[in-house]
Amino acid sequence: MxxxxxxxxxxxxxxxxxxxxxxxxxxxxxxxxxxxxxxxxxxxxxxxxxxxxxxxxxxxxxxxxxxxxxxxxxxxxxxxxxxxxxxxxxxxxxxxxxxxxxxxxxxxxxxxxxxxxxxxxxxxxxxxxxxxRLRFFLHKRAVLTLYSSMAGQQLLALRALTNRPLSRLTAVSPDPAGAWRHADPGVIGGLAALELHSAGLARRPRRGPNR
Missing domain, CATH: 1.10.287 (Helix Hairpins)
Known part of the structure; x- marks a missing residue:
């Protein structure tokens, strides 16, 4: 399992x-x-x-x-x-x-x-x-489903920009909001990873394709 x-x-x-x-x-x-x-x-x-x-x-x-x-x-x-x-x-x-x-x-x-x-x-x-526990399980599945696609990672990154502390956001990028607006795959992956971690999930940031 x-x-x-x-x-x-x-x-x-x-x-x-x-x-x-x-x-x-x-x-x-x-x-x-x-x-x-x-x-x-x-x-x-x-x-x-x-x-x-x-x-x-x-x-x-x-x-x-x-x-x-x-x-x-x-x-x-x-x-x-x-x-x-x-x-x-x-x-x-x-x-x-x-x-x-x-x-x-x-x-x-x-x-x-x-x-x-x-x-x-x-x-x-x-x-x-x-x-x-049921609430956590449903939230976990939803987050993992979003994380499996680039569009989902963008949504998770946006949630991270809204919910995570500023110190953690700037640890990913000096300008996380600007990087998100420019669809930087590395920064988006890092922000999405913050949202994963807040949900109790440890995953390496999934990087999108290089432009």
Missing amino acids: TSRLLPYATTPGRLLIQLFSDVVVAVWTFLWVLVGLAVHGAVATIAGVGQQFEQGANGVAESLASAGHSANRIPLVGDAVSKPLTAAGEAAVDIAGAGHDLNTTAGWLAYLLAVAVAAPPILAVAMPWLAL
């Missing part, structure tokens, strides 16, 4: 700043993902309690139902003994249902709270970083 397709500068200083920002965003995201996982784990513990509660209540309900059926076969008092056991078994089924609801609710709540805790701080940093 060529550097033209990468959202990174080619000048060492700006490239170092971009790499440092990448590391900061990556570490920030990693830390908040850990926080989100911790929140998920804490809430998921409640879901685990609900699941255990459900399983235990179902086991009790099955035992009471079995005992009720067995007691029903006792002569004379079987019906009187089996009714309380059956009622207790039904109550245990209701408790198991409550445990199931707790398990289900706490399960999706664990994911929801994890995202709610981790997403805002991650997006607060990642979105501006992504927007700035």
Whole structure:
């Protein structure tokens, strides 16, 4: 993959700043993902309690139902003994249902709270970083496209005359504006190179054909 397709500068200083920002965003995201996982784990513990509660209540309900059926076969008092056991078994089924609801609710709540805790701080940093990087990439492609033609270099040179400090302009030519008006290819290339450098791109001035 060529550097033209990468959202990174080619000048060492700006490239170092971009790499440092990448590391900061990556570490920030990693830390908040850990926080989100911790929140998920804490809430998921409640879901685990609900699941255990459900399983235990179902086991009790099955035992009471079995005992009720067995007691029903006792002569004379079987019906009187089996009714309380059956009622207790039904109550245990209701408790198991409550445990199931707790398990289900706490399960999706664990994911929801994890995202709610981790997403805002991650997006607060990642979105501006992504927007700035995308803006740089588009600007880089536009500058490189202009630099690839003599007419584009003239436009970049004009931008340099407008935007760059006077000391840098006179370092290219004692009369940069006059040289630009006379279409001096060497001066135009040097001014265009200033605009490249301001965009974070290190390129040698491309000279036009000698007149």
